Amino acid sequence: MDLTKLIDKCKQYNKVYLYGAGIYGKKTKRFLEQNGVEVEAFLQTSIHAPNCQFRGTPIYGIYETIITDDDLILVSVAENKQDEIISILKSKCVTNEECITKSIYDQISEEVDYSNVADVTNEKYIQVLFFHRVIEKKDDPWGLEVRPEMFDQYIRYIAENYNVKRFEEDWSDVKEKTLVITFDDGYWDNVEYALPILEKYKVPATVFVSTGNLDTPNEFWWDRLARLVPSDKLVEKRNELRKLSPRERDKALEEMEQEGNAFRERLVTDRTLTNDELKRLSDSEFITIGGHTVNHNALLYQTEEQQRYELMHSKKIIEDIIGKKITTFSYPFGQRDTYSDTTIRLLNECGFTRAASTVQELTGRDFNPYEIPRIGQPEVDLKTFARKLEEKWYMEG
Known part of the structure; x- marks a missing residue:
């Protein structure tokens, strides 16, 4: 039918x-x-x-x-x-x-068309979006990449149709549909491609940076993993490795490399920011830098001492580079089963005042500042992107 x-x-x-x-x-x-x-x-x-x-x-x-x-x-x-x-x-x-x-x-x-639908009535006005990469697509096994021309369309649409707030701002006075833009990890293309587009449309964003590979040509560990296992095993293997300590994880990756399997070529574009690039990002009036740990492990599986190191050391590294205090944070992986109440307590003790998860929900007035939900944004056409934004508010009733 x-x-x-x-x-x-x-x-x-x-x-x-x-x-x-x-x-x-x-x-x-x-x-x-x-x-x-x-x-x-x-x-x-x-x-x-x-x-x-x-x-x-x-x-x-x-x-x-x-x-x-x-x-x-x-x-x-x-x-x-x-x-x-x-x-x-x-x-x-x-x-x-x-x-x-x-x-x-x-x-x-x-x-389905969500235009001309009555405005939200439950006070869940805020939709926090998160991206990872803005780059011409090559091999994208994790689905993290959005091409610059599509990102330009998204940000232009957002600028023309929505109120936009910064992640660290006070949201208590928001009474209309509002978007917040964030990025996770700290890939170099955030400064090369995303920043000019955000500045072009005067849209603010927060970039949460994992510091372990800053100023090196090294891959993030999940990109390294993607070269060593077939696509149908990627998520399963990633979920195993994210529970390990950084030393155990790196040892496991080295052992896989010694087996000689190669399912993808090494891409020079799979790198993090340099210190200078991070400073350039931070110097933009439209960018706020936040923490994202040193080694990007699931914090739930780390000892309290290890968690404190991940939070404090990454915070210090970023602050030394950009010359500013950082107070916002994004949990690696971001689901509730990847961090704990201990993590939240440590964030507070380390001077972080707000933290982002990856729970795919809207944010209401009574949000927990240490568990702010966010909605991931894969690349889709502009019509689908716009429809899905409105769909989230519609589904909340």
């Missing part, structure tokens, strides 16, 4: 229900509404709280809802859960159902 037939079918029924109030259901609701189909309600197998709703559409339990032969239920959940839902509907003698297949969902994702 194509989207035109789906819309036509919906318009033949008295009421249209969406079974599932997750991302499938919410996105389908928006698509139907923009095509003149009103959704009566979301349905779920069970309701955990009374008076649930999403953007004015109520959420009911299926067993408490009367469905007639004049009504249509769109099963808007992932395909691996649809058979279970169909069985529940059959037990209620419901026969007018249509499954939103993966193919239909992908079409909806391409066509």
Whole structure:
């Protein structure tokens, strides 16, 4: 079934229900509404709280809802859960159902439009984005690269359509959709390609720098790893190595190199900033530098002494180079299972006042300054980039 037939079918029924109030259901609701189909309600197998709703559409339990032969239920959940839902509907003698297949969902994702949607109502106004690299794509096994021409389009769009704040600024007065731009790691291309674009559109950004390879031609350890293992083993091996101490990790990489396997060539562009480049970044009125440890390990697996070293030593190195105090930090890898409450305490003791994670959520007024969520930005076309920004706010309700 194509989207035109789906819309036509919906318009033949008295009421249209969406079974599932997750991302499938919410996105389908928006698509139907923009095509003149009103959704009566979301349905779920069970309701955990009374008076649930999403953007004015109520959420009911299926067993408490009367469905007639004049009504249509769109099963808007992932395909691996649809058979279970169909069985529940059959037990209620419901026969007018249509499954939103993966193919239909992908079409909806391409066509859904979040413009002209009412502004956010839950006070989650801030969306912190994070990038890694701005460079002409060559071999990008980690999906970190955005080409300069695409980054230019993104930043121009942001400058023309959104309020932009610095990561370290006070956000308490924000009452409109606001973006914050950040970079992780400290690749050299941040100064060569990203900086001129940010300055061109007068958009501020924070660059979180891992200091272990500063002023050397050395690769970051994950780029070194990417040359030594096949693509289908990369994430698994990275997750193993990030738990090790720097010495153990480097020994493991050396042993892999001695095995003689080479799956990618060494690229001279896979390097970090020089000291002079870091200073150039910091000297820009649009750039703030933050910490990102020395060795880019998952801090959860390091001793308290090792964690303190990673925080304090990287902070001192950066401050000595740029001649300024740094107070912001980004956790390597950034998920909650890669740092601990001890890490947060040490950040405070070391003089950091704000820290970024990679939990993919919006930021509300009551955010924890040491666990600020951020949303990663792979390269996509401008239309998709713009749609995904608005989609995040829409999904929050």
